[in-house]
Amino acid sequence: xxxxxxxxxxxxxxxxxxxxxxxxxxxxxxxxxxxxxxxxxxxxxxxxxxxxxxxxxxxxxxxxxxxxxxxxxxxxxxxxxxxxxxxxxxxxxxxxxxxxxxxxxxxxxxxxxx
Numbered sequence: 337x338x339x340x341x342x343x344x345x346x347x348x349x350x351x352x353x354x355x356x357x358x359x360x361x362x363x364x365x366x367x368x369x370x371x372x373x374x375x376x377x378x379x380x381x382x383x384x385x386x387x388x389x390x391x392x393x394x395x396x397x398x399x400x401x402x403x404x405x406x407x408x409x410x411x412x413x414x415x416x417x418x419x420x421x422x423x424x425x426x427x428x429x430x431x432x433x434x435x436x437x438x439x440x441x442x443x444x445x446x447x448x449x450x
Contacts, residue, residue: 339384340433342373343391347399351407351414366439368402370423375433385431397426420447 350365372394376384407414411422420437424447427435438444 337378338375339378340373340375341385341387341390342371343387343394344369344371345391345394345399346370347403349402349405349407353415354413368419369438370398370420371436372423372427372430373433373436374431376431390430393427393430398423401426416443416445417447420445421449423447424449 346367346369348365348367350363352363353360355361372390374385374390378384402410407419411418416437416439420435423435423437424432428449432449434446434448436444436446
């Protein structure tokens with residue numbers, strides 16, 4: 337049996353989007369939220385992938401690198417789309433299904449890797 341395992345995270349960071357016009361070109365911040373979904377087969381112990389292991393990997397590789405930073409120092413164009421791809425790259429050794437990034441409560445992108 338195959339399961340999709342999802343864990344959500346959040347961090348605070350600033351950014352601006354160059355060349356798009358409007359207020360998003362000005363420096364501003366968000367409490368970003370993102371979800372990591374894995375695809376894994378059920379193991380003998382009844383767990384497909386341990387939430388604790390997933391959480392530890394994501395906090396170390398992603399949240400600690402992004403929280404309270406200026407995303408333009410990391411990505412040349414820190415859109416939600418580019419941020420989702422960046423997160424995917426950091427977690428590429430996990431059995432990823434998709435990454436979903438919310439820039440606001442009503443606006444999100446979903447990335448399914450290459």
